[in-house]
Amino acid sequence: MHTFEELSALFSETFGKTHFPREPHTLYEPNNYFLSMGGKRLRPTLCLMANELFGEISPDAWNVATAIELFHNFTLIHDDIMDKAPLRRGQQTVHTRYNGSTAILAGDVMMIRAYEYISGIDLSLVQRILELFNHTAVAVCEGQQLDMDYEQRDRVTMEEYLEMITKKTSVLLAASLQMGGILGGGSYGNLDLLYQAGKKIGLAFQVQDDYLDAFGDPEKFGKQAGGDILANKKTFLLIKALGDVRGAQKEALDQLLAGNDPEKVSKVISIYRDCKIDDWAIELKHRFLNEALQHFDDMAVVSKRKAPLKTLAQQLVKREH
Structure with a gap:
């Protein structure tokens, strides 16, 4: 069994490879720039840890973990645009360093690349993983919209806030664990x-x-x-x-x-x-x-x-x- 720190380091090493072609560099260089900022890699590592609950980590788990991290970074790029945030992890956000239109496209192609990684796993598991992945992606978008809606309101109930946080933050952690478990045959x-x-x-x-x-x-x-x-x-x-x-x-x-x-x-x-x-x-x-x-x-x-x-x-x- 691996600790979180060990698996996070292993994932970061494999994830550091190039996920995008060279051209057009005006589209792909912003993505490489954003991914180079690093991060905790929490969600993909949860996927790997859940997979290891049931045996050796499968090659498919690395693909799905990569898809999860690409999806997470796609949401961050678009969140920064919506929040008009100038900095992310102490560095310029994509829309600030480049421009808003490029940031939108960069996020879009990062999401598409995530699906490409999922399409490479065992065909017998693709449907279950895609159903969970898509359900999660929709929930994250709903959570982000609720967050923006609540900014315009003077009062929000605890139940409403719990729903928003669950969708915006919790479901991706939950899905990361469950996808790892699915791949492990749980x-x-x-x-x-x-x-x-x-x-x-x-x-x-x-x-x-x-x-x-x-x-x-x-x-x-x-x-x-x-x-x-x-x-x-x-x-x-x-x-x-x-x-x-x-x-x-x-x-x-x-x-x-x-x-x-x-x-x-x-x-x-x-x-x-x-x-x-x-x-x-x-x-x-x-x-x-x-x-x-x-x-x-x-x-x-x-x-x-x-x-x-x-x-x-x-x-x-x-x-x-």
């Missing part, structure tokens, strides 16, 4: 447990992300402290606070969200602490994590094979950046 019961575990890991991951924005160490987190607060971004913390605050605190929070107070971040965080939103977020994160770990425990797989996935889940949720 039973339907084990495959369902893998999917459910992936969804809960994604939710726990997002709770931690929202928490770190407000309460994390900016030097470790790598982002501006309170960036979500400054942007009035809907997060687990803000939605919970809006549902809990009363009286003077409610008036103060509403005013902070509507205005441009130079001390907005510190004041909102103070309200969060007064309402014990920080404690609530930690408890919620651990609830999702424990549910994910229980799903792994319930799988009919020997414990030592599940250990790397359980360790990774805990690391993702306890991370400080």
Whole structure:
């Protein structure tokens, strides 16, 4: 069995090859530039780890893992366009470095290349993998649209936010695990447990992300402290606070969200602490994590094979950046 770090390094080494032809270089060079930024390679590595639950990692798993990573990067290129983001991992985004039209095409061809990798796997498995891949791709698009819709609204319920995060973030983690399991010949019961575990890991991951924005160490987190607060971004913390605050605190929070107070971040965080939103977020994160770990425990797989996935889940949720 491999650890996440070992498989991530192996995948990064194989993924580093060129996925696109030379010409037209005005289309393919932007893709190579974007992929060279690197990343955690979390989703493809989850696919490989799930595949290894059931035996040796199959060649098909490497192809599907590559497709997953290409799809993920396609979504990032298009997300950057929609968000008008100038930087990604500290470097210029594709639409900033080149132009918007090229970025759209670069993302499109990256998605098509992902399908080409899937088409190269065992024909007996193509249909099952494609059905899950397509279902996931649609859900991710729906999640992105919901995220944009919610930006235009003053209030979003916790149920709505959970649906959006599940679609935008969690389903790709869940599908990555399940696709690896499918390729490994996992039973339907084990495959369902893998999917459910992936969804809960994604939710726990997002709770931690929202928490770190407000309460994390900016030097470790790598982002501006309170960036979500400054942007009035809907997060687990803000939605919970809006549902809990009363009286003077409610008036103060509403005013902070509507205005441009130079001390907005510190004041909102103070309200969060007064309402014990920080404690609530930690408890919620651990609830999702424990549910994910229980799903792994319930799988009919020997414990030592599940250990790397359980360790990774805990690391993702306890991370400080």
